[in-house]
Amino acid sequence: MSGRWYGPGVVAVVVLATVGACGTPSERRDGVTAQLTRFERALDAGQRQRLCAALAPSTREELEQSTKRRCAQAIGEQNLPAAGAVRRVDVYGEQARAVLDHDTVFLAHFPTGWKVTAAGCRPRPQRPYQCEIKAG
Amino acid sequence: MTPPPEHGGDTAPPRRRARRFLRHNGLGLFFLTTFLLALAGQAVAGHAEFNNQLVSDGMAPLDFGAYLASSDFAVDVTENWQSEYLQFFLYIFATVWLLQRGSPESKELDRAGTESDQDQLTGRHAKEDSPRWAAAGDWRGLVYSRSLGLVMGSIFLLSWLTQSVAGVAAYNEQQLRRLQAPVSWAEYLSAADFWSRSLQNWQSELLAVASMAVLSIYLRQRGSPESKPVGASDSATGTEG
Numbered sequence: 001m002s003g004r005w006y007g008p009g010v011v012a013v014v015v016l017a018t019v020g021a022c023g024t025p026s027e028r029r030d031g032v033t034a035q036l037t038r039f040e041r042a043l044d045a046g047q048r049q050r051l052c053a054a055l056a057p058s059t060r061e062e063l064e065q066s067t068k069r070r071c072a073q074a075i076g077e078q079n080l081p082a083a084g085a086v087r088r089v090d091v092y093g094e095q096a097r098a099v100l101d102h103d104t105v106f107l108a109h110f111p112t113g114w115k116v117t118a119a120g121c122r123p124r125p126q127r128p129y130q131c132e133i134k135a136g
Numbered sequence: 137m138t139p140p141p142e143h144g145g146d147t148a149p150p151r152r153r154a155r156r157f158l159r160h161n162g163l164g165l166f167f168l169t170t171f172l173l174a175l176a177g178q179a180v181a182g183h184a185e186f187n188n189q190l191v192s193d194g195m196a197p198l199d200f201g202a203y204l205a206s207s208d209f210a211v212d213v214t215e216n217w218q219s220e221y222l223q224f225f226l227y228i229f230a231t232v233w234l235l236q237r238g239s240p241e242s243k244e245l246d247r248a249g250t251e252s253d254q255d256q257l258t259g260r261h262a263k264e265d266s267p268r269w270a271a272a273g274d275w276r277g278l279v280y281s282r283s284l285g286l287v288m289g290s291i292f293l294l295s296w297l298t299q300s301v302a303g304v305a306a307y308n309e310q311q312l313r314r315l316q317a318p319v320s321w322a323e324y325l326s327a328a329d330f331w332s333r334s335l336q337n338w339q340s341e342l343l344a345v346a347s348m349a350v351l352s353i354y355l356r357q358r359g360s361p362e363s364k365p366v367g368a369s370d371s372a373t374g375t376e377g
Contacts, residue, residue, distance in 0.1 A: 058193075058194025058195075059194075061194075090308070090312070092305050092308040092309040092312055092318060093207055093309040094196075095309045095312035095313050097317070106312060106315055108313070109196070110196040117194075121315065123317065127316075128314055128315040129315045131315060135193075136194075
């Protein structure tokens with residue numbers, strides 16, 4: 001099911017005779033998976049600078065404001081789980097969700113590539129995920 | 137858009153031919169041009185609105201080309217297309233059977249139904265200049281006799297399908313931005329977003345048709361084929377000016 005609905009979205013665009021320039025669904029899913037892998041490796045290795053570099057600007061800003069500390073210091077104190085293997089990736093336009101064995105991570109596409117907007121997320125019925133780190 | 141040329145049409149000077157082409161096709165050209173201008177305007181305004189949402193959510197704005205290729209633009213366009221074609225499809229089929237006393241949009245009160253071959257110039261009543269399939273007594277005649285409604289109905293269904301496909305992608309993109317789980321296409325078909333987009337367009341189209349059918353009983357537009365002649369009686373049905 002990974003990225004399944006981005007393709008039909010492109011079909012809709014073809015109907016409208018517009019030109020897509022955002023990469024194929026599989027390329028975008030690969031981009032999400034690659035960034036996710038970098039994030040999880042940095043988490044395993046305790047590489048805080050790399051973890052911060054993988055965060056979306058608004059998520060990093062929220063983390064620094066809520067803890068009143070620099071990102072590299074604050075992120076080590078967050079209760080981010082060892083996520084395990086990737087079970088599923090959903091990509092819709094500029095947003096993505098990756099479901100792993102022990103975590104769910106949200107990402108968004110920026111000019112510099114995919115960035116993590118929320119991590120350490122747990123599902124809640126009928127409500128947004130509850131996340132350890134997220135944008136404000 | 138252009139029916140067969142009139143006699144002597146090919147021998148006229150090019151400038152005169154062009155003027156005549158514009159005069160003979162003014163209605164179609166006017167609406168096609170204003171459609172394209174309105175679509176371009178919608179794209180510009182929609183791009184600005186979408187980027188306002190993205191920036192306020194802490195996301196990167198999209199460039200114009202990416203917005204044109206987005207599901208957000210696609211669903212906004214197709215939700216209007218489907219309702220317009222539904223309106224015309226229903227109007228074309230409903231006016232075969234349903235009448236409105238005094239309305240130029242209605243047939244005369246004794247002509248409800250698909251009418252005879254003689255009235256419709258079909259089968260053996262087809263004339264020399266009738267379309268070829270109008271004379272056919274087989275499936276071609278059946279299809280051609282309903283081709284306007286069938287094409288309008290097909291475009292409606294395709295537009296509505298496209299709305300649902302683009303709609304679920306746009307909806308899920310927003311869901312993910314709000315840290316909520318995406319839904320499947322089947323789930324989206326029963327979602328409030330899909331029906332809200334569909335019904336808000338349908339109600340306005342149906343109101344416009346009802347208004348046209350009833351207001352044209354009492355009101356006139358001099359020179360318009362959509363109106364009765366100004367001096368025609370309010371009770372005159374099926375007469376166009």
